[in-house]
Amino acid sequence: xILLEITSWxxxxxxxxxxxAGGIGIHRFPDFYSRLHAVGVTDTxxxxxxxxxxxxxxxxxxxxLKLLLIFIFLFFSSPTATHALADAALMGGLKPLLDExxxxxxxxxxxx
Amino acid sequence: MIFSVAAFAILVTISLALARAFMGPTLYDRILAINxxxxxxVLLIAVFAVLSGRTSMIDIALTYALIxxxxxxxxxxxxxxxxxxxxxxxxxxx
Numbered sequence: 001x002i003l004l005e006i007t008s009w010x011x012x013x014x015x016x017x018x019x020x021a022g023g024i025g026i027h028r029f030p031d032f033y034s035r036l037h038a039v040g041v042t043d044t045x046x047x048x049x050x051x052x053x054x055x056x057x058x059x060x061x062x063x064x065l066k067l068l069l070i071f072i073f074l075f076f077s078s079p080t081a082t083h084a085l086a087d088a089a090l091m092g093g094l095k096p097l098l099d100e101x102x103x104x105x106x107x108x109x110x111x112x
Numbered sequence: 113m114i115f116s117v118a119a120f121a122i123l124v125t126i127s128l129a130l131a132r133a134f135m136g137p138t139l140y141d142r143i144l145a146i147n148x149x150x151x152x153x154v155l156l157i158a159v160f161a162v163l164s165g166r167t168s169m170i171d172i173a174l175t176y177a178l179i180x181x182x183x184x185x186x187x188x189x190x191x192x193x194x195x196x197x198x199x200x201x202x203x204x205x206x
Contacts (some may be wrong), residue, residue, distance in 0.1 A: 003143060008114075009114050011158075012114055012115075012117075012118045013114075013118075013124065014144045015155075016116070016121030016122070017121070017143065019121055019122060019125040019152065019155075020124055020125055020128075021126075021127040022119055022148070023127075023128030023129060025199065026129060026132045026134060026144075026145065026148065027128065027131070027179055030141055032138055032141055032144070035132075035141065035144065036140075037142055039129075039144055039148050039187050042124050043147075043151050045146055046125075046155070047151055047154070047155055050118070050159065051155075051158065053118075054158055054159065054162045058162055062167070063161075063162070063167035065168040066167075066171065066174060067158065069174060070154065070158065070170070070174050070177055073174070073177055073178065073181075074151065074177055076155070077177070077178075077181040078125055078151060078181075080114060080181075080185075081181055081184045081185060082123065082147075084145060084163055084184070084185055084188050085140060085144055085147070085184070085188060088140065088188040088191060088192040089138075089140040091192055092139075092140070092191070092192060094138055096142060097147065097180075101147070101196070107194060
């Protein structure tokens with residue numbers, strides 16, 4: 001029983017840390033598209049970890065089935081919303097920040 | 113005890129996202145921040161449901177996740193094409 005508590009506690013803390021990482025990422029990244037990446041990644045994974053952690057707490061019951069449903073829906077809808085957002089932003093004329101903009105003085109000049 | 117820590121972490125994330133929503137330069141940053149706030153609210157409701165033992169509240173979290181997704185897509189559609197009525201791609205080329 002204790003093992004179950006510890007694993008669910010582990011899931012929830014990693015989910016919380018990932019959430020905060022996403023929150024920090026949304027402030028530190030220079031450009032909308034990199035911010036979109038930061039939020040899209042951590043959002044989905046943080047939700048997944050939280051829901052699995054909560055499902056461990058509620059054991060085999062209707063509640064964990066509902067949590068699984070939320071997870072499945074978020075698993076499909078969050079990337080779709082992020083994609084629609086990126087598409088709308090690109091259509092709306094928001095240019096991504098490329099390394100040529102700031103003089104292209106990046107170290108790994110792979111884009112010749 | 114662990115759930116209060118998780119709820120506090122989610123509140124911190126929501127406040128960070130709201131800060132980005134307020135100072136986000138472009139409109140799309142704001143939509144992104146609100147999308148993030150919506151997903152985190154779903155998690156907050158789920159954590160609070162399990163915390164207080166009232167597992168019937170998880171349906172609220174599920175409904176909120178559905179509505180949040182529809183809301184983001186609706187805002188994007190009206191921002192991109194200016195109205196809801198033209199379903200085709202004809203006026204995207206403009």
